[in-house]
Amino acid sequence: MTNKEASFLLGACRPSGADATDPEFAQALAQAASDPALKTWMDGQRQFDSAIAARVQSITIPADLRSRILTGGRVSTPAPSTFARRVWAIAAMVTLFAGLGAWSLIQSRRASHEWEDQALAVLSQLVSGGAKFDATSPDVTKLQLWLGANGAPGQPPLPISIQHLASLGCKTITYHGHPISIICFQGQGGELVHLAMTARSSLQHPPPQGPPVYETRDGWNLATWSQGDMAMMLATRAPESQLHDLLGILLPF
Amino acid sequence: MAAPDFEQIVDAHYAPLYRFALSLARSEPAAADLTQQTFYLWASRGHQLRDAAKVKSWLFTTLYREFLGLHRRESRFPQVELDGETAELPAETVSIADSIDGAAAVAALQNIDEVYRAPLTLFYLEEFSYREIADVLGVPAGTVMSRLSRGKALLRKLLIQENDGARKIIPIDLPSAEGGSL
Numbered sequence: 001m002t003n004k005e006a007s008f009l010l011g012a013c014r015p016s017g018a019d020a021t022d023p024e025f026a027q028a029l030a031q032a033a034s035d036p037a038l039k040t041w042m043d044g045q046r047q048f049d050s051a052i053a054a055r056v057q058s059i060t061i062p063a064d065l066r067s068r069i070l071t072g073g074r075v076s077t078p079a080p081s082t083f084a085r086r087v088w089a090i091a092a093m094v095t096l097f098a099g100l101g102a103w104s105l106i107q108s109r110r111a112s113h114e115w116e117d118q119a120l121a122v123l124s125q126l127v128s129g130g131a132k133f134d135a136t137s138p139d140v141t142k143l144q145l146w147l148g149a150n151g152a153p154g155q156p157p158l159p160i161s162i163q164h165l166a167s168l169g170c171k172t173i174t175y176h177g178h179p180i181s182i183i184c185f186q187g188q189g190g191e192l193v194h195l196a197m198t199a200r201s202s203l204q205h206p207p208p209q210g211p212p213v214y215e216t217r218d219g220w221n222l223a224t225w226s227q228g229d230m231a232m233m234l235a236t237r238a239p240e241s242q243l244h245d246l247l248g249i250l251l252p253f
Numbered sequence: 254m255a256a257p258d259f260e261q262i263v264d265a266h267y268a269p270l271y272r273f274a275l276s277l278a279r280s281e282p283a284a285a286d287l288t289q290q291t292f293y294l295w296a297s298r299g300h301q302l303r304d305a306a307k308v309k310s311w312l313f314t315t316l317y318r319e320f321l322g323l324h325r326r327e328s329r330f331p332q333v334e335l336d337g338e339t340a341e342l343p344a345e346t347v348s349i350a351d352s353i354d355g356a357a358a359v360a361a362l363q364n365i366d367e368v369y370r371a372p373l374t375l376f377y378l379e380e381f382s383y384r385e386i387a388d389v390l391g392v393p394a395g396t397v398m399s400r401l402s403r404g405k406a407l408l409r410k411l412l413i414q415e416n417d418g419a420r421k422i423i424p425i426d427l428p429s430a431e432g433g434s435l
Contacts, residue, residue: 011405012376012383012398019382049377052408055358056377059272065285069263069292134396150395172393179393 003038006031010042015049113217115175115203116233119182119196120220122173123235126184127192133169133184140167143183147172152179153197156230162246165193178202191238193246197230206231212247214240223247257305263292266312269378273313276374277320279363287323291316309380313389317371361411369404372397 006028013019013029020029032038125131135146140163147154152172165185173180180198187193200206207213212225212234221240224233225247236242257265267288274291275284294315295308302311362370362377375386383401387394 008398008402011402014376014379014382016379018379022382048405048409052358052362053377053379056272056276056362056374057269057379059275059359061268061271062281062285065271065288066263066267068285069267069289070260072289072293072296150399151393172396174391 001027001031003031003035003041006035006038007041007045011045013046015046015053115180115198115231116196116217116222116224118173118175119180119194119233120218120222120235122171122182123184123194123196123220126171126182127237131171134171136169138166138168140165140183140185143167143170146170147181147183152181153199153230154181156197156227156232158195162195168192175202187236187238187242187246189238189242191236191242193238193242194235196233196235200226200229200231203231207233212243214243216240257308259292259296262295262299262308262312266309267292269380270312270316272378273371273374274316274320276359276362276370277317277367287316287319290319294319310385310389313375313381314391317389357415358412361408361415364411365404365407369400369407372400373404373408376401 009025009028010032013022013025019025032042122131126133134150135143137143137146140158144154144158147170150172154170162185165187168184168186170181170183173182175198178198180196183195185193185195207224207226209226212223214221214223216222219237220235221238221243222233222235223243224231226232234243234247270291271284271288274287275281278284278287291312295312299308299311302308362373365373371390372386375381375389376383381389383397384394387397390397392400
């Protein structure tokens with residue numbers, strides 16, 4: 001670990017010392033104890049953080065805020081009503097059984113599309129300029145490292161051919177609390193190609209292992225497949241033949 | 254052990270919640286409204302929370318979401334330029350922090366973009382670890398570390414400018430978004 005990496009970690013240690021036993025910081029703290037330059041930096045950083053923390057924690061609270069909250073809370077707390085609860089419970093049961101059959105028919109297909117639709121929505125925002133990358137680099141390896149460092153899927157080995165495409169940037173989103181990584185590439189013909197990946201374990205109906213499944217949805221040409229423990233989706237606005245060309249190279253099927 | 258009642262929860266959390274709200278909203282009336290709204294939501298929905306240990310996290314998360322719903326113009330993320338050159342260790346600014354008064358520190362913090370200001374404020378309130386801050390803000394833990402690092406650098410820059418009297422604190426232009434989208 002370089003001093004720069006150690007300082008990056010130590011910058012997240014609270015000045016009160018509340019994180020001193022966090023194993024995430026153990027190596028960086030040990031390094032600071034033995035490296036004079038890093039120790040000097042850390043001491044200075046802690047003094048700076050302590051000074052700012054003291055000022056933030058001394059911000060004056062409006063004198064009447066507490067009483068206003070308590071008054072508002074008393075009139076906001078829902079009054080318990082046994083009768084109303086029974087009515088709602090019966091209504092809920094009727095609705096539940098009436099809808100269960102239809103729901104079970106469509107649920108499988110819908111669930112299998114949810115994470116893809118979420119990724120496509122973000123891709124549409126990226127393309128339109130309504131959203132921005134979290135990180136940019138023409139080197140996909142750096143983007144994969146950044147994704148991994150941020151708790152997002154980034155490490156499934158990408159075939160050589162996709163590593164040769166120029167990457168533009170990456171973005172992370174969440175699907176029911178599980179991270180989805182998106183990496184955007186520029187194809188050799190100038191077309192944009194987007195790779196989304198998430199853990200198969202986070203999906204009720206992950207894509208099948210084996211050859212990719214192709215489809216067109218909302219103007220996107222898609223290919224979905226599973227690679228090891230990862231669910232993958234390749235999307236482009238370019239003709240579907242581009243996906244076939246790419247995946248014919250990318251996947252060892 | 255009985256679950257804490259509404260008044261106990263208010264007493265335990267309303268002050269740090271208000272300070273967090275003030276850093277987000279940058280206006281005392283708006284911060285008070287956000288704090289009140291958060292406790293209103295707790296009063297009406299808090300009974301759905303089964304784990305009493307998560308009350309604090311629920312309150313801060315709810316306040317942050319309320320703020321985003323009311324004030325955030327668009328989803329903005331800090332763009333990390335992975336190929337950029339940076340110094341081995343960031344600069345120290347201990348003397349600067351010691352020489353400013355509380356109001357100036359808070360003013361400087363409030364002039365930092367919200368994506369950095371929210372994790373910085375939670376960090377300096379010392380109510381949460383960086384992992385818990387990640388949960389409150391709904392971002393990966395590594396992103397919290399990045400935002401803390403970048404946010405502190407911006408805070409130092411503002412404090413130095415303020416201390417030097419070179420110019421008044423003004424809103425910072427974040428790194429250009431050009432190239433950050435397709």
